[in-house]
Each structure stands twice: as structure tokens, then as C-alpha cells.
Amino acid sequence: xxxxxxxxxxxxxxxxxxxxxxxxxxxxxxxxxxxxxxxxxxxxxxxxxxxxxxxxxxxxxxxxxxxxxxxxxxxxxxxxxxxxxxxxxxxxxxxxxxxxxxxxxxxxxxxxxxxxxxxxxxxxxxxxxxxxxxxxxxxxxxxxxxxxxxxxxxxxxxxxxxxxxxxxxxxxxxxxxxxxxxxxxxxxxxxxxxxxxxxxxxxxxxxxxxxxxxxxxxxxxxxxxxxxxxxxxxxxxxxxxxxxxxxxxxxxxxxxxxxxxxxxxxxxxxxxxxxxxxxxxxxxxxxxxxxxxxxxxxxxxxxxxxxxxxxxxxxxxxxxxxxxxxxxxxxxxxxxxxxxxxxxxxxxxxxxxxxxxxxxxxxxxxxxxxxxxxxxxxxxxxxxxxxxxxxxxxxxxxxxxxxxxxxxxxxxxxxxxxxxxxxxxxx
Amino acid sequence: xxxxxxxxxxxxxxxxxxxxxxxxxxxxxxxxxxxxxxxxxxxxxxxxxxxxxxxxxxxxxxxxxxxxxxxxxxxxxxxxxxxxxxxxxxxxxxxxxxxxxxxxxxxxxxxxxxxxxxxxxxxxxxxxxxxxxxxxxxxxxxxxxxxxxxxxxxxxxxxxxxxxxxxxxxxxxxxxxxxxxxxxxxxxxxxxxxxxxxxxxxxxxxxxxxxxxxxxxxxxxxxxxxxxxxxxxxxxxxxxxxxxxxxxxxxxxxxxxxxxxxx
Numbered sequence: 001x002x003x004x005x006x007x008x009x010x011x012x013x014x015x016x017x018x019x020x021x022x023x024x025x026x027x028x029x030x031x032x033x034x035x036x037x038x039x040x041x042x043x044x045x046x047x048x049x050x051x052x053x054x055x056x057x058x059x060x061x062x063x064x065x066x067x068x069x070x071x072x073x074x075x076x077x078x079x080x081x082x083x084x085x086x087x088x089x090x091x092x093x094x095x096x097x098x099x100x101x102x103x104x105x106x107x108x109x110x111x112x113x114x115x116x117x118x119x120x121x122x123x124x125x126x127x128x129x130x131x132x133x134x135x136x137x138x139x140x141x142x143x144x145x146x147x148x149x150x151x152x153x154x155x156x157x158x159x160x161x162x163x164x165x166x167x168x169x170x171x172x173x174x175x176x177x178x179x180x181x182x183x184x185x186x187x188x189x190x191x192x193x194x195x196x197x198x199x200x201x202x203x204x205x206x207x208x209x210x211x212x213x214x215x216x217x218x219x220x221x222x223x224x225x226x227x228x229x230x231x232x233x234x235x236x237x238x239x240x241x242x243x244x245x246x247x248x249x250x251x252x253x254x255x256x257x258x259x260x261x262x263x264x265x266x267x268x269x270x271x272x273x274x275x276x277x278x279x280x281x282x283x284x285x286x287x288x289x290x291x292x293x294x295x296x297x298x299x300x301x302x303x304x305x306x307x308x309x310x311x312x313x314x315x316x317x318x319x320x321x322x323x324x325x326x327x328x329x330x331x332x333x334x335x336x337x338x339x340x341x342x343x344x345x346x347x348x349x350x351x352x353x354x355x356x357x358x359x360x361x362x363x364x365x366x367x368x369x370x371x372x373x374x375x376x377x378x379x380x381x382x383x384x385x386x387x388x389x390x391x392x393x394x395x396x397x398x399x400x401x402x403x404x405x406x407x408x409x410x411x412x413x414x415x416x417x418x419x420x421x422x423x424x425x426x427x
Numbered sequence: 428x429x430x431x432x433x434x435x436x437x438x439x440x441x442x443x444x445x446x447x448x449x450x451x452x453x454x455x456x457x458x459x460x461x462x463x464x465x466x467x468x469x470x471x472x473x474x475x476x477x478x479x480x481x482x483x484x485x486x487x488x489x490x491x492x493x494x495x496x497x498x499x500x501x502x503x504x505x506x507x508x509x510x511x512x513x514x515x516x517x518x519x520x521x522x523x524x525x526x527x528x529x530x531x532x533x534x535x536x537x538x539x540x541x542x543x544x545x546x547x548x549x550x551x552x553x554x555x556x557x558x559x560x561x562x563x564x565x566x567x568x569x570x571x572x573x574x575x576x577x578x579x580x581x582x583x584x585x586x587x588x589x590x591x592x593x594x595x596x597x598x599x600x601x602x603x604x605x606x607x608x609x610x611x612x613x614x615x616x617x618x619x620x621x622x623x624x625x626x627x628x629x630x631x632x633x634x635x636x637x638x639x640x641x642x643x644x645x646x647x648x649x650x651x652x653x654x655x656x657x658x659x660x661x662x663x664x665x666x667x668x669x670x671x672x673x674x675x676x677x678x679x680x681x682x683x684x685x686x687x688x689x690x
Contacts (some may be wrong), residue, residue: 012476013468013469014469014471015469015470015472016469017443018438019438019468039489041488041491041494041549041550042436042438042490042536043520043521044532047527047531047535047536048523048527048532049676050535052523052665053665056666056669059633060669063442063444063519064442065442066442066444066445067447069444078550101678106451110447114450125467125470125472126470127459127470127471129675130456130459137456141456148451156628157566157624159444159566162628162633163628165630169628170628170630171627171630172627249539251537251538251540251542252542253540253542254542256542330545335629354588419443
């Protein structure tokens with residue numbers, strides 16, 4: 001029986017979405033246990049929406065998480081539309097993707113500037129940086145406002161977008177607004193590039209370097225959000241519908257969120273996984289930046305996720321402009337098609353800001369008969385725990401405060417969304 | 428008011444949307460010189476749940492034993508407690524099935540596996556501690572935060588809105604979704620303050636700000652209108668309960684309509 005010292009714990013990790021803690025147990029012969037305690041209460045989303053009207057369930061799902069509510073709404077709506085056998089028009093799909101990109105921009109900016117950057121600049125939080133880093137905070141606010149405004153215009157608001165409905169949108173902005181959106185995206189591009197430069201200079205800790213299996217949705221066209229297949233960095237590819245054959249969820253006792261394994265092992269999803277698996281589908285400025293900085297966008301370090309998000313800020317800013325053009329080419333656009341709510345089953349997999357988001361919905365008599373939702377953070381938890389352990393193994397003899405800090409930084413690099421992870425799925 | 432206003436923002440079980448809305452206000456930069464952030468984990472590593480504050484903003488429903496302890500601690504340490512958003516004020520969407528035992532929901536999700544934390548049925552903060560003021564919405568509008576903060580900073584307090592979304596809808600001149608489209612809009616029973624945001628987009632209100640207080644949420648009248656449009660009692664109850672599951676009057680008022688003599 002080895003002596004286990006007092007655990008090194010962070011009860012509540014700051015500057016992440018949601019409530020979780022880290023616990024590191026050290027004994028005479030090194031690190032014994034590393035646990036990510038997910039302590040936020042479960043909300044049983046799948047269980048409470050069973051038997052409910054489809055439209056009402058679709059209004060409730062985004063409440064799983066505010067940082068990615070548009071991702072939840074759009075993925076749930078796609079799964080529901082697949083279930084009832086409805087395919088939206090091209091221009092509606094394009095505009096939904098623009099809305100999704102608004103979420104992507106807002107979420108990445110929030111994570112990079114407000115949650116991650118303070119660590120590197122030696123601050124406890126972004127509110128202390130306002131005086132010293134006016135330019136950076138200014139850019140963060142500008143880009144954040146752009147993402148929020150895109151969601152306001154296309155989603156009715158930036159958090160919980162009620163304007164996305166079965167069959168399309170409740171109402172669409174006018175042509176002038178879409179033109180203005182393009183203009184604002186063009187103006188934002190240099191700010192996105194500045195963000196990439198800024199983050200390309202930040203340290204990626206070598207302590208957690210090692211092989212990682214990356215999973216990402218294979219985009220239908222260019223690099224992006226929607227897709228019907230999941231690709232793995234081991235060369236595998238499988239249809240979205242078959243996600244349960246490849247990814248197994250299981251309960252761990254120190255967490256309200258389940259863990260997941262791909263073929264029996266932890267894996268990673270998120271911006272870096274998208275870049276690793278689908279860099280060949282990038283284009284424009286982001287493609288050039290990727291080619292020039294490949295060595296920093298390594299598949300072997302979770303800290304590369306921060307830079308990958310910065311790269312995506314550049315990419316998605318340009319991509320949104322092209323998608324708006326695609327929609328404008330079909331102007332005027334009817335916002336909504338009549339849908340008939342038939343029985344059926346549909347699976348949607350999209351790339352939320354933090355990685356693969358899965359919705360599987362069965363619809364019967366206009367009601368939800370089965371729901372399974374798996375969120376990126378739930379996919380990531382096992383891998384995250386492993387990376388925190390690697391960090392602990394290198395630093396357990398350091399000052400505990402230093403280890404806590406480094407462990408938190410690993411968790412922050414993943415940009416976890418703990419509210420998402422505890423929404424909990426059925427077994 | 429002496430010195431800086433000490434503020435704490437605490438989260439229970441929620442989607443973090445209220446805090447996000449608060450953090451996303453550009454005005455927050457102007458607020459900083461007048462305030463000391465004592466606890467706000469989402470943005471501040473130097474956060475202390477134990478320290479006294481002038482104003483405690485609480486987001487989320489009480490859903491675990493730990494959260495019961497936390498809200499009691501916050502109440503002891505705070506001069507003013509503000510429940511923020513639908514989860515804290517009304518129990519949130521996670522209360523939609525509040526009559527199903529938590530064990531049943533638990534089994535549906537975790538099977539027989541054990542987790543070392545204990546969940547509880549989601550409840551509003553007010554079920555456990557005294558709440559002084561409320562900020563409504565899912566999420567609240569930015570102006571709701573600005574209004575509340577503004578009043579606190581000048582030593583006053585925020586007044587509740589006591590009229591329905593329909594008032595704002597009429598003022599905006601939106602077509603009535605309930606009458607003209609026949610869709611089950613909850614505007615008539617829902618507390619205003621959103622400027623009829625969703626009806627403005629042609630989308631029926633789902634009641635995210637919760638029912639109007641002061642016993643003027645006429646669930647019965649609206650239930651009768653819905654019934655005339657062909658909705659069953661179950662459908663009406665389920666829709667009204669998305670954000671009002673804990674409302675003590677809702678069920679009896681809807682039941683009343685369905686007990687009326689059939690013509």
C-alpha cells in the first residue's frame with residue numbers, strides 16, 4: 001500500500017464553460033490518479049424531451065449549452081429534417097451555415113481572448129487586461145460582436161436561436177443586411193489574421209506531446225461544418241449513422257458526464273482535429289497560413305487546438321462571405337417551406353466549435369420517440385484526462401500551485417463545454 | 428455607496444447563457460472601474476465563493492446537494508441576491524418533467540451505473556433561499572442586465588415588468604401569430620421585456636421569460652383559445668410547462684377549462 005499524499009485539486013476550473021474540477025493523487029512512486037470531476041448537475045435532456053412535440057423539443061435542445069446553442073439548434077434541426085424526410089433548399093443550407101459560422105466566430109474569439117490569453121500574459125482574467133492590452137481586447141470585442149450580430153440577424157438572437165425552424169427560417173434578413181454582413185466579414189479578416197499571428201507565438205507545452213487519434217466530420221464540400229461521414233486520423237472513415245459501432249460511451253463514477261472511446265481508446269475532437277484530418281479542404285488565406293505554419297499545427301499536442309481555432313477564425317470569415325454570395329445568387333429567397341411531419345429516424349453530425357456534435361432523433365406521431373445526443377466535450381473527456389495525467393507526471397514534484405496552473409491550461413486548450421457534456425445521453 | 432460595488436456571479440446547473448450574455452456586453456468594460464469582481468469563475472481565476480459581496484447574481488437551477496449548500500452560503504455572504512434567468516427564477520427547461528421522479532430520469536440515462544455525486548430534481552433558487560430581485564429570460568436581454576446594474580449602482584432596485592409580450596408585439600405592429608397564423612403563441616401569458624423578439628421573426632413565443640407575475644398570467648383564457656384551435660389538454664400543459672413547470676397555478680387553471688360543461 002503506497003502512501004497517497006494530499007490530493008492536488010482545483011475544485012472549480014476557472015475560465016471554461018461550466019463547472020468542473022481536477023484532482024491529482026500523488027503517491028511515493030508518482031502520479032496515482034488523475035480525475036476530471038464534472039460536478040455540474042445533469043439535466044436529462046434526452047429523457048425530458050421524450051414524447052414531446054418535435055418543435056418544442058427543438059426549442060429546448062439549444063438550452064443544453066449557450067456557447068454553442070446555434071450548433072445544437074442547427075444539428076437537432078438537421079436530424080429532425082432527415083427524420084421526417086425533408087431536404088432544405090441549397091440557399092437555406094448556405095444561410096444556416098452562415099449562422100453556424102457566427103457561433104463559431106463568437107465561440108472561438110471568446111475562448112482565445114478571454115479564456116486562454118490571460119494565462120499567457122500573466123493575468124487571472126481578461127477584465128484586468130483592458131488597460132494594458134487595449135488593441136487585443138478591442139479586436140476580441142469587434143470579432144465577438146460580429147459573430148453575435150450574425151446570429152442576431154439569422155437566428156433572432158445570439159443565444160438560443162428561435163428563428164431556425166423546421167423547413168427553413170421564421171424570417172430572413174433583407175438583401176442589404178446580407179450585403180452589410182459581407183462587408184463586415186471582409187473588414188474582420190485582418191483582425192482574424194492578427195489573431196492567428198498572436199497565437200502562433202504562444203508556447204505549446206512539450207510535456208503533453210504524443211500520439212493522438214483525431215476524429216472529425218468529413219465536410220460535404222470545402223472545409224466546414226456539415227457532413228455525413230466521420231473520418232479518423234488512423235485512416236478510417238464511417239457513415240454518421242454508424243457512430244455507435246465505433247464510439248462507445250461509458251459511465252465513470254467521478255463525473256456526471258460520460259466518457260467515450262473510439263475503438264477502445266481515448267480520442268480527440270475539435271479545431272485541431274478538423275485541421276489534422278481535413279487541411280486539404282482549406283482554401284484562401286487560411287490555406288496559405290496553414291502551409292506556412294504546418295509545424296505549429298501539430299497533430300500531437302492538444303495546445304495546438306488554440307492555434308487551430310485562430311486559423312479557423314480566418315477560414316470561416318472568408319467562407320461565410322462565399323456562402324452569403326451563394327445565397328445572394330438565388331435572391332429573393334423564400335424563408336420557409338411547408339413541412340409534413342412524418343415518422344422516421346435521422347442522424348446529423350456537424351462540427352460544433354469544440355468538435356463533433358451528434359444528434360440522433362426518431363420522430364413518431366409528431367413527437368420525439370428517441371433522442372441520443374453526444375457532445376464534443378463528452379467525446380474529449382477521456383483524452384483530456386490522459387493529457388492532464390501526462391502534465392502531472394512531468395510536474396508532480398513542482399510547487400503544487402504550478403502544477404494546478406499547468407493542468408488547468410491543458411483543460412483550457414480543449415475549450416471544454418461542461419454544460420454540454422452533462423446533458424447526458426441514454427445508454 | 429462607499430467604495431466599489433463587490434459583485435459575485437455564481438453558476439448552478441444551467442447552460443451558462445446568462446453569464447455569457449453578461450460577459451458579452453461591451454459595457455462591461457465601463458463597469459469594471461466601479462466594481463470589484465469577487466467571484467466569477469467564467470472569466471476570473473481569482474474567484475472566491477466564500478467571500479462577502481454586495482450583489483450576488485445566481486444563474487442556474489439547484490440540481491445537486493452541493494448546489495443547495497452553495498446557495499445557502501451565497502445568501503449568508505451577500506447583501507443582495509439576484510436570481511438570473513429562467514433556470515434560477517423558475518427552474519428552467521430541466522424542470523419540464525418535474526413530476527417524473529429523478530430516479531426514473533437517472534435510470535433512463537445512466538442505467539445502473541453509479542456516480543459519486545447526487546442529483547436532485549431541478550428547482551428554482553427561491554425554493555431554498557430568499558431572493559431579493561429577479562432578472563428574467565432565457566437568456567435575459569443585455570438591457571435587463573444594464574437596467575438592474577444601473578439601478579444598483581445608484582442605490583435603487585430593478586422593477587419587475589407586469590405585462591405580457593403581446594403589449595410589445597402590438598407596439599411593434601407585428602402580425603399576431605396566435606390569431607392570424609393559428610400557432611400556439613405563449614405571448615399572452617409571458618412576461619414582456621424581450622420586445623417581442625421571436626414574434627418579430629414570425630416565430631411563436633415559447634414563453635422563455637416565464638409567466639407574468641402578480642397572478643395576471645391567464646393560463647385559463649389562453650388554454651381556452653388553444654383548445655378552440657384543436658390542442659389537447661396534454662399538449663397545452665406540455666407547452667406551457669416548458670418554462671413554467673413550477674408555477675403553482677398553471678395546472679389548475681388549465682384543468683378548469685377542460686372541466687367546463689361540453690356544449
